[in-house]
Structures are given as C-alpha cells and as structure tokens.
Amino acid sequence: MQRTENRQIELTKTDGLSPLQKGYIVMAGVLFIWSSFVLSIRGIGASPLTVADVALLRFSVPMLILIPYIRSRLAVIKKVKVSDILLLLLGGLPFLLLVSLGAASAPSAYVSTIVTSTPPFFVAVISYLFYRQKVSLKQTFTLCLIVIGVMIMITGGRAHISSEMLTGVCFLLAAGGIWACYTIGLKRAGLDAISLAIITSYLSFFITFILVVFGGLNSNVGLFSLQQALPFIIVQGIGVGILATIGFSYAVNKLGPSNASVMGALSPGLTSLLAVPIYNESLSLIIIGGISITITGVIFSSRV
Structure with missing residues (x-):
C-alpha cells in the first residue's frame, strides 16, 4: 500500500508541471495578450468603433465577470486611499486614450516599445522628484539605455521627422508617464489582482459612460454589429481586463x-513581429536595434 502511494506521488511530480513552469507558461500568454492590446488599438481606426466604444467594452466585460467577487473584496477596497485610487484610475481611460492617439500616427513597434519600456524611466524620475529616492549609478546606466533605444527608434536615421509622427510619439511618451503613475499607485495600494480589477473596471466604466452621455467623448453605439465588436470584447475586455491582470499577478507570484x-x-x-504580417509594417535594422537596446535597458533595470 505504501509503495502504491509513493508511486502515485512520483508520477504526479514527474508528469505535472512545476510552479516555475506554470509561471512561464502563464507569462507567455500574458505577453501575447499585451501584444494583442497594442494591435487592437491600432485597429480602431479601421473599425466602426470609436475609442470610447472600445473603452466601454474594455471595462464593462470585467465589471460583469467580477460581480461575484465584490462582496468579499469590499472591505479591502474601502481601505484604499483616495489619492491611490486616482493614481490607479490613470491606468484606465487616460492611458487608453493616450495610447490610441499615439497609435493613430505611429507604427506598432513604436507604440509597444515606448509604452512598455519608458515607465521604469518615469518611475525613477517621479520617485526622485516627489519621494526623494536616490537613483544609483547602475540605475542611471540602465535608464540611459532605455532613452537611447527610444531616441534611435524615433530618429530612425532620418534627418527630418514628420510632425504627425512626433505628435504620436509625444502621446505615447505621455502614456508611459501615466502608466508609471499607475504602477506607483499599485505599489502604494497593495491590492490583489481581483480587487484592482474591480476598482479600475467599475470606476473607469462609469467615468467613460458619463463622458459619452455629456458629449465629452464620441460614441458609435448602435452603429456597429456584435461581430464587429467581438475582437475588442475578446482582446480588451476578457484578455486585458481579466486574463492579463490576473495572469501577470500569478506569474509574479510564481516567477518573482x-x-x-x-x-x-x-x-x-x-x-x-506580429505587426509585420497583420498590418504590413516593416522593420528596419535601425528600429530593430532601437528595440533591442530598449529591451536590454528594461531587463537590466529589473535586475538592479
């Protein structure tokens, strides 16, 4: 009997995935969702939906899915400071609007690289200016790599940059700064993934809804079909709103x-890479080099 139980334990250890392996698998899925987020934002211009419509879908789907969890998280949510909630809300509608404005005139490579790579730089700057946190020499080096990589991408070896492209880059840089404020709020609030999703989804939805009702944002609700909205429901609502939020929290727990x-x-x-076949975008050696330097800077900054 003892041998049988030991054998079952050995089979479980051999056949099952380790927590580390599960963490890597989940994080790989999160990566595809993040990439799909950028690609779907690029696709808004070719769809009958407006940014406000996408935002309503983005926040309403997790809002409905998370209804059963509200009661158990209410006590935790009530303890969050108003200032921290305001920082968290920056990662909702304001971030989505800035990314969409930037994506309207900048290729996917620029959108993804600038938005995901510049927050560590902005976090360091904000922490130094407002919280008097010193920046070490190693941190300065890694942050310089990020800036250099982005600058290489922006210039692209060209003597002249169009005003449209420059405007798009400015919106993307602002989105990176907004996301940095969101991450600071996230650290200060200390919320679990579900509580975080409840706060951002419910409040962001109602803010978007009010802006649409009073004409602050344009909406084409009623002018598009469910089939046309379905990609945004899957990617923005289910993917980004639920799976990426919970998946990243799980990956951090398993991988560190x-x-x-x-x-x-x-x-x-x-x-x-995905934007090449989907939107027929090209990748020059200079852009690849800029992305590589920026990624290197982000990786080093996480190790400091």
Missing part, C-alpha cells in the same frame, strides 16, 4: 517580480 519583468520586456519585440 524580476523574472516576470524580464519576460514582460520582450513584449515590444513580439508585437513588432
């Missing part, structure tokens, strides 16, 4: 923040 951040840094490269 450093390893999860290293994998997350690969997102710009994956997005750029």
Whole structure:
C-alpha cells in the first residue's frame, strides 16, 4: 500500500508541471495578450468603433465577470486611499486614450516599445522628484539605455521627422508617464489582482459612460454589429481586463517580480513581429536595434 502511494506521488511530480513552469507558461500568454492590446488599438481606426466604444467594452466585460467577487473584496477596497485610487484610475481611460492617439500616427513597434519600456524611466524620475529616492549609478546606466533605444527608434536615421509622427510619439511618451503613475499607485495600494480589477473596471466604466452621455467623448453605439465588436470584447475586455491582470499577478507570484519583468520586456519585440504580417509594417535594422537596446535597458533595470 505504501509503495502504491509513493508511486502515485512520483508520477504526479514527474508528469505535472512545476510552479516555475506554470509561471512561464502563464507569462507567455500574458505577453501575447499585451501584444494583442497594442494591435487592437491600432485597429480602431479601421473599425466602426470609436475609442470610447472600445473603452466601454474594455471595462464593462470585467465589471460583469467580477460581480461575484465584490462582496468579499469590499472591505479591502474601502481601505484604499483616495489619492491611490486616482493614481490607479490613470491606468484606465487616460492611458487608453493616450495610447490610441499615439497609435493613430505611429507604427506598432513604436507604440509597444515606448509604452512598455519608458515607465521604469518615469518611475525613477517621479520617485526622485516627489519621494526623494536616490537613483544609483547602475540605475542611471540602465535608464540611459532605455532613452537611447527610444531616441534611435524615433530618429530612425532620418534627418527630418514628420510632425504627425512626433505628435504620436509625444502621446505615447505621455502614456508611459501615466502608466508609471499607475504602477506607483499599485505599489502604494497593495491590492490583489481581483480587487484592482474591480476598482479600475467599475470606476473607469462609469467615468467613460458619463463622458459619452455629456458629449465629452464620441460614441458609435448602435452603429456597429456584435461581430464587429467581438475582437475588442475578446482582446480588451476578457484578455486585458481579466486574463492579463490576473495572469501577470500569478506569474509574479510564481516567477518573482524580476523574472516576470524580464519576460514582460520582450513584449515590444513580439508585437513588432506580429505587426509585420497583420498590418504590413516593416522593420528596419535601425528600429530593430532601437528595440533591442530598449529591451536590454528594461531587463537590466529589473535586475538592479
């Protein structure tokens, strides 16, 4: 009997995946969702939906799915400071609007690289200016790599940059700064993934809805079909709103923040590759070099 039980335990250890392997698998799925987020934002211009419509879908889907969890998380949510909630809300509608404005005139490689790579730089700057946290020499080096990589991508070896492209880059840089504020709020609030999703989804939905009702944002609700909205429901609502939020939290728990951040840094490269067949975008050696330097900077910054 004892031998049978021992044999079953050995088979479970051999056939089952380790927590580390599960973490890597989940993080790989999160990477594809993040890349799909950028690609779907690029696709708004070719669809009958407006940014406000996508935002309503993005926040309403997790809002409905998370209804059963509200009661158990209410006590935790009530303890969050108003200032921290405001920081968290920056990662909702404001971030989505800025990314969509940037994506309207910048290729997917620029959108993904700038939005995902510049937050560590902005976090360091904000922490130094407002929280008096010193920046070490190693941190300065890694942050310089990020800036250099982005600058290489922006210039692209060209003497002249169009005003349209420059405007798009400015929106993307602003989105990176907004996301940095969101991550600071996330650290200060100390919420679990579900509580975080409840706060951002419910409040962001109602803010978007009010802006649409009073004409602050344009909406084409009623002018598009469910089939046309379905890709955004899957990617933005289910993918980004639920799976990526919970999946990244799970990956951090299994892999550790450093390893999860290293994998997350690969997102710009994956997005750029996927954009080639989907949007027929080209990747020059200079852009590839800029992405590589930026990714290196992000990876090193997570190790400091």
